[in-house]
Amino acid sequence: MEFDLNTIEALAPDQASLSAASKLTRQSNWPRLEKNEELALVWGECQGSGSNPYRVVVDTGDHGYKCTCPSRKFPCKHTLALMWIAATAPASFTAAGSAPEWVNDWLGRRRKTTSPPAVPTPGAAGKSIGEASLDDESATVEDAAAIERREAAQRKRVEDTRSSVAAALDELDQWISDQLRLGLAGFVDNSSDRCRRIAARLVDMKATALAGRIDEIPSRLMGLRSEERPDAAIRELGKLVLLAKAWRQTPDDAELRRLVSTSESREQVLANPDAIQVESLWEVLGEKIETRRDGLVSHSTWLLDLKSAAPRFALLLDYFPASAGRRSNAFTPGDRFVARLVFYPARQPLRALVAERRGDVSSGQWPDFSFGAADPLAAHVAHQDTAPWLTDCPVLLPPGAILLDDRGDAWWQSTDDPHGIALPIADAVNPTLLGLDLAATAALWSGSRLHLLAAQSGFGRLDLS
Amino acid sequence: MNEIEQTGLATMRDCWITGGTSFELAPATWKEFAAGASPDERERRLLAIAAQALEIALRPAAPKTLKRRPPLPELALPMLPERLRPLLRAALKHAADARGKSRVVALVASRGFVLHPMDWMPAASDQTSPDVYAPWIDWQAGVDGEKHTSREQLTAENWDEFYPAARRSALADMRRTAPAVARQLIETKGSSEPAEIRLALIALMHFGLGAGDVPFLKSLSADRSGKVRELAGRMLARLGEHGQPGDGGLEDPTTELAAFITEGKSGFIRRRTTYAPAKLKSPAQERRRAELFETCNLVDLAARFGVTETDFIGAWQFGADNNVDILVSRMVAASGSDTAVTHMADTLAAEGGKPAPFVLHLMPRLDSRRQRDLIRLILKDTHYLGALSLAEGVEAGWLDWADLTNGKTLPALCAAVAGNDEAAKRGADQLLETLGFFATAAAAEKLIGDVVAAGMAPAAPSLGLLRLNASLAGP
Numbered sequence: 001m002e003f004d005l006n007t008i009e010a011l012a013p014d015q016a017s018l019s020a021a022s023k024l025t026r027q028s029n030w031p032r033l034e035k036n037e038e039l040a041l042v043w044g045e046c047q048g049s050g051s052n053p054y055r056v057v058v059d060t061g062d063h064g065y066k067c068t069c070p071s072r073k074f075p076c077k078h079t080l081a082l083m084w085i086a087a088t089a090p091a092s093f094t095a096a097g098s099a100p101e102w103v104n105d106w107l108g109r110r111r112k113t114t115s116p117p118a119v120p121t122p123g124a125a126g127k128s129i130g131e132a133s134l135d136d137e138s139a140t141v142e143d144a145a146a147i148e149r150r151e152a153a154q155r156k157r158v159e160d161t162r163s164s165v166a167a168a169l170d171e172l173d174q175w176i177s178d179q180l181r182l183g184l185a186g187f188v189d190n191s192s193d194r195c196r197r198i199a200a201r202l203v204d205m206k207a208t209a210l211a212g213r214i215d216e217i218p219s220r221l222m223g224l225r226s227e228e229r230p231d232a233a234i235r236e237l238g239k240l241v242l243l244a245k246a247w248r249q250t251p252d253d254a255e256l257r258r259l260v261s262t263s264e265s266r267e268q269v270l271a272n273p274d275a276i277q278v279e280s281l282w283e284v285l286g287e288k289i290e291t292r293r294d295g296l297v298s299h300s301t302w303l304l305d306l307k308s309a310a311p312r313f314a315l316l317l318d319y320f321p322a323s324a325g326r327r328s329n330a331f332t333p334g335d336r337f338v339a340r341l342v343f344y345p346a347r348q349p350l351r352a353l354v355a356e357r358r359g360d361v362s363s364g365q366w367p368d369f370s371f372g373a374a375d376p377l378a379a380h381v382a383h384q385d386t387a388p389w390l391t392d393c394p395v396l397l398p399p400g401a402i403l404l405d406d407r408g409d410a411w412w413q414s415t416d417d418p419h420g421i422a423l424p425i426a427d428a429v430n431p432t433l434l435g436l437d438l439a440a441t442a443a444l445w446s447g448s449r450l451h452l453l454a455a456q457s458g459f460g461r462l463d464l465s
Numbered sequence: 466m467n468e469i470e471q472t473g474l475a476t477m478r479d480c481w482i483t484g485g486t487s488f489e490l491a492p493a494t495w496k497e498f499a500a501g502a503s504p505d506e507r508e509r510r511l512l513a514i515a516a517q518a519l520e521i522a523l524r525p526a527a528p529k530t531l532k533r534r535p536p537l538p539e540l541a542l543p544m545l546p547e548r549l550r551p552l553l554r555a556a557l558k559h560a561a562d563a564r565g566k567s568r569v570v571a572l573v574a575s576r577g578f579v580l581h582p583m584d585w586m587p588a589a590s591d592q593t594s595p596d597v598y599a600p601w602i603d604w605q606a607g608v609d610g611e612k613h614t615s616r617e618q619l620t621a622e623n624w625d626e627f628y629p630a631a632r633r634s635a636l637a638d639m640r641r642t643a644p645a646v647a648r649q650l651i652e653t654k655g656s657s658e659p660a661e662i663r664l665a666l667i668a669l670m671h672f673g674l675g676a677g678d679v680p681f682l683k684s685l686s687a688d689r690s691g692k693v694r695e696l697a698g699r700m701l702a703r704l705g706e707h708g709q710p711g712d713g714g715l716e717d718p719t720t721e722l723a724a725f726i727t728e729g730k731s732g733f734i735r736r737r738t739t740y741a742p743a744k745l746k747s748p749a750q751e752r753r754r755a756e757l758f759e760t761c762n763l764v765d766l767a768a769r770f771g772v773t774e775t776d777f778i779g780a781w782q783f784g785a786d787n788n789v790d791i792l793v794s795r796m797v798a799a800s801g802s803d804t805a806v807t808h809m810a811d812t813l814a815a816e817g818g819k820p821a822p823f824v825l826h827l828m829p830r831l832d833s834r835r836q837r838d839l840i841r842l843i844l845k846d847t848h849y850l851g852a853l854s855l856a857e858g859v860e861a862g863w864l865d866w867a868d869l870t871n872g873k874t875l876p877a878l879c880a881a882v883a884g885n886d887e888a889a890k891r892g893a894d895q896l897l898e899t900l901g902f903f904a905t906a907a908a909a910e911k912l913i914g915d916v917v918a919a920g921m922a923p924a925a926p927s928l929g930l931l932r933l934n935a936s937l938a939g940p
Contacts, residue, residue, distance in 0.1 A: 039923045099924060101551045107924035108555070177505040180512065183484030230482050231519055238516020241509045363547065381521055388517055403531040411531055422527030432582045435537030435604060447520055458539075460547060462583055 003060065003087035009128065011063065012080055013073045018128070021080035024048075027092055031339075031357030033085065035093035042086050042093055043103050045330075046078045049266055051316035051353050052301050052330035056082045057103050066106045070324030101332060161206050162251055165261050168205035169244040172198065176237050188229045191218040199294070210260045214240070215293040220391075223426065224448055235447055236391075243389035255346040259389065269344055269353055276349050279340040280307045281361060282314065284331040285442045286453040286465025297322050301331055302394060302453055302465075303341075303352075304366070304442060311369050311379070311396035311442075314341050314352040333454060333463040336361040347386040350394070366440055366456050369396055376400075376414060376421065380445050392451075397423075397441040402433050410434075412441060412450055423450045429464075436462070466522035470494070474518055477511065487511060534607075537582055538600035545578040549936055554584055556929040559898070567593055568861070568902045569930060574598075575861040576906075576937040592665065596634040603628030624654045629662065636669050644673035652681050660690035667696055679704055695760075702762035702800040722757035723769045725750070740770070741782040742789040751788075758792035762800040774805035779812065783823065794826040806830045814839050822849035829858035837863060840903065845872030851892055854899045862934065864903040866911050875912075879919035894927035901930025906938035 012018045024046060027033070031053065032045040043057035054069040056078045065079045075083075085092055099107070175198045179187045187194060195214050202211035217236050221229045247256045254264060254272075269275055285302040292298055296319045305312035316330075338358040343349035375381065380393040399415040402425065410425040415437070426449035441455040441464075452464035466474070473492035480487040488499060488507045495514050499507040545553055553573065560566045566585065573580060574595035582601070587594045589605040606629060619627060619635040627635060639647035648670065655666045667685070670678055678700070685697035727743040730736050745751050767777035778797065783790050797809050806827050813824045814835075824831075824839055831839070836859050843849055844864075869875050881893035893916075900912060909931045917923050 101555075104551075104555065104924040107922050108559075108926040110922075173509060174505070176509055176512070180481050180508050181484055181486075183482060185482050186484070230478065234478065234481065234512065235516045235519050238512045238514075238519075241513040242516070245513070377524075384517065384521055388520070401533060403533050405528040405532075406530055411527060413527070413531060421524055422531060424525050430583065432537065432586050434534040436582075437536060448525065459537075459544065459582060 003083050005084075005087055007063070008080055008083045008087060011075055011083070013075070015128070017073055017075075017077050017080055020077035021084055024077060024081035025084050025088070027085075027089075028356075029081070030085070030092075031337075031354070032360070033082075033093045034096040035086075035090075036096050036099055039099055039107075041099060041103065041107075042082060043099070044082050044085075044093075045357075046081065047354060047357070048078060050299075050318040050320075051266075051351075052299055052318050053354065053357075054078050055102055055328065055330060057106055058082055058086070060086065064110060066110075068328040068330060070320040072324065102328070161261060164206045165251070166248070168202050168207040168210070169247060169260070171201055171205070172207075172210070172240060172244055176241060179233075179237065184230050184233045188221060188233055191221055191233070196293075207260050208262060209258060210240075210243070212292060212294050212296070213259070219293070220446070228448060232448055239389045239391065246389065254344070255387070258344065258346075264344070266353055270342055270355060272345060274345050276343040276345075277340055277355065278305065278312070278314075278343070278352075279338075279356075280305045281336060281338050282306065282341070283363070283366070284333055284335040285313075286333045286463065287329050287331060288451075288465065289329070291322050295322050296320065297324075299330070302442070302444070304396075304454075306336070306367055309370070311394075313350060313394040313442075314343070315350050315394075316354065317351050333465060334363050334461055336363055348383045348390065363461065365461075369440065376423070377445060380447075392444045392446050394453075395443055395445050397438075397443060400438050400441060401436070402429055402438070404434065412438075412443070412452075425449065426451045433462070433464070438462075466518055470518065474515055477515060481512075535604065537604055540579045540597050540600060542574065542577055542579045542597050544581055545573055549933065550581060550584060552929070552933045552936055553580065555926065556901075556933045557585060559926040559929045565898070569933070570598075571595055572861040572902055572930070572934060573937065578937070591630075592633070596637070599630040599634040600628075602630035606630070619650065621650060621653050624650070629665075633665060633669060636666065637672055640669055640672035644670075644675060645677055647673075648678055648681055660693060663688070663690065664692050664696060667693060667700075670700060674700060674703060676704060679706060682706075699762065699800045702764045703802050705764055705802055707762075707765055707768060718757055719761050719765045719769050722754065722761050722766060725754040725757070726770075728770060738772070738780050739782050740777065740780050742786045754789070755792055758789075758796050761796065763797055763805060764800065764802070766796075774802055775808045778805060778809045783813065783816075790823050791826065794823040798827045798830055801830075803830070807832075807835065810835055810839065814842055822852035822855075825852055825855050825857075828856045833860055836860070840864070841868050841871075844868060844874045847873045847877050850874065850877070850896050854895055856899075859903070861902050862905055864900065864908055865905055866908040869900070869904075869908060869912065875915060879915060882916050882919040882921045894925075897927045898930055901928075901934050904931065904934055906935050909934035910938075 008021075009018070012021070029046055029048075030044045031047060033042075034044065035042045040061040041057060041059055043055070045053040045055055048054050048069060050069075054067055056065070056067045058065045058079060063083075065075050065083075067076050067078045069076050069078055071077070179194070195217050199211040199215045202208070202214065217233075220236065221232055224232055243256070243259060247253070247260050250256060258264065264272075282303040283306055285304050287302070288298075288300045290298050290300075299318045299320070301316040303314040303316065305314070337360045339354050340356040340358075341352040342355045344351040344353075376397045377395060379395050383390050383393045397412060397414070400412050401415060403411050403413055403422070405411060410429045410433075411422040412425060413422040423445070426446070429452070436455075436457045436459060439456045439458075442453045443464075444451040444453065454464055455462040470492045473490060473495065476490040477487040480490055486504060486508060488496065488504070488511065491499065491511050495511060498514060499510040502510065553569070556569045557566055560569055570580060570585060570587075571594075574597055579597055586605060587598045587602045589602060589607065591598070591602050591605075594602065617623060619632060619639065624632070636647050636650065639650070651666045651670065655663050658666065670682075682697045682701050682704075683706070685693055688694050688697070725743050725745065727741050729739045729741065731739050742754075745754065763774050763777070767774045770777060772780070778801075781793060783793075794809070797805055801809070810824045810827050810831055822843065825843075828836055828839075836856075840853065840856065840859065841864075843853055878893055878896060881889040884890070897912070897916065901909060904912060913923075913928055913931050913935060916928070921928065
């Protein structure tokens, strides 16, 4: 290890970064800390404020670094924290025989500089490690009156938001009625403009999450064949009606508030005694990183619980601004780890946070889940029974295969029921997949298309995301 | 959902598509939920019910004609272990072109493994992959019939039971052990195949080509396909048979080519004949000469000068014009007899130095010993290391550490890695990739250690194939 605190001080872009980094030096923030002295590298995975961990790697030789967080500060607080741990507690790092693939990817892309490392950046003056360490202890004590004022203000904000969202939903109802009166053919053709306009209104009226969902309707419709779009429009708009009605009945319901206005913070979820906690062995099925129309990038990681009798899924979901640049993957599909997940309270708990990650496990076959139900979409039906406003539902499909229709579009069909149900697949599939028997397939069902995530076959695990 | 509800839903749907109120069209049970509300609210309630009906009760209508591909066959070798797949994917990703990728595939096959089909699949037209992939090539070709690849001996009777790639593989094996039997099969069954397949079948006669093949090859001079006639002519030339005798006039391609070559004398005491490229006046003439080298046969050209193939090669002034030297090498590789090919390889290898890299064009025709000797020579000399990547048809995984340290290659490589010359670094990257294919696992591991010690990033992509090679050392 070639770090000392002076180097870290010199590299830090400002005092705030150092202060933030000091809070991340607790080992509990780092489910993975590894080093390879031969390669002169330290790397780790930091459980930051997002659901997906940030991957950080630092070259101890020339102080080159890479972090997958969207911060515009270089180095970011995660990088500084990793260096800090390397300098002060090098024993925290486990020696690894070889670097993981994501570290190798970074090494392969970078060119080593020949310039001397750790040149202090302009404005480096005035930064102090010691001051950063003291930050925690210097918290001021608020008086009782101030607390009361703050809480009152907060209650008023909540009440104002609720009134505003209620008005937004009234406006949404009227908008939906207008679409029905004007005709869904016109809505499908002009969905982009019409959805954008109502979404902008909803943002103004604090129904932010709902606005984001409506903004995505046009792209969901355009992903279908033209003859399917009217039915899809009925489904999308009908679900909005149901969601609005549900919210009006219980505006304090955490799941509904999350879907309509804003989500609770990570800390609130972790502190919520009603939040379901599941400690198990999880496999990363796949990731989806998509740029949304509202300028946010959604980063979804789908996990499968390998210890539950029936298939149980979890979704780690983060949003960050598209302007922050392309985000690297947080996991590698097929990764397995033991972790305690805390689920956001919901009728069908799915979105989760990693509260504690214990260690990685080598990959292998999926357990033999029992596929008792005749309907491969039984899980989807169950989701819809309790939460009919949901769109995408993860499913684990029984033994089947991928087939092509006359247009060359791919379908999944069950092996045991070749003349029964077949589910259309959203994207073009790798032609090799057409020759493989799939023992089990994990996918997302959107109501009209299947988005494949992963499968088990005679050729082992297949990454399909 | 019952039939009344389905009918009601369909009419409501049509109404909403064009625009309007659907309350009167709704099934009675649905109306109950909507009655008593304002007209707009009624429509929204019905919309919510319709949405759920579409979501739950209806499924996408599966087309009646869903086509199932036959299962992808299992291959005769085991799959590359899961833990090595990231290394393999990195090596494949770094391989710049199909030739680079096929080297990765060949290296893995030489160590007794096949690739995962989601990592790499041979193309339907692939004819260079290791034989073990023949079932996948046939699968890719998409023959949808019921026939299956047989492991029996290929005969005229079961010819149609073999898929094309499996048939090619069986015929190539047969040409090595019983060339006459294989030739008879090609003769009997090939004539009914289309020109493209006929060409591929006749190309298999490269294996075990001998005098017994002459009558059949001569009979192909009347083949419908020009490419087949040309290939047969090349093979006959390899066997020392002259092509169609020209009239000796300027129209005759061999005579035209001979006119582009200058015959001279050298030596004071023992005068000997030399051949060198004539100085041409225009690029058009140079292009024409290149075309003629591509189409003429060595045996005919040598005969035009009244000498044997080996005499012609011995008298050719290598080094006078690099481009023409390459053309001569390619002509010898395509149409020279085995004797001429080995003579040229041995002569140029013995001379060493500048001309030696031209022999790389002869690689596919050389035996494994000569191939290895030549590569060792180039490595020892270091002048033409870049040319090594051109070597075709060479086996994987035989180059020892001693071969690398016996000369200037390793110091030159390390100097390029440590230096700041970007061009030299790129050359080093290319050489490391090539050596990743030639080296034994032990040599690959040591080479990685040395170049990393010289300053190369330990996980540099150009070390990908070497890393894969080293990790395939054994159980």
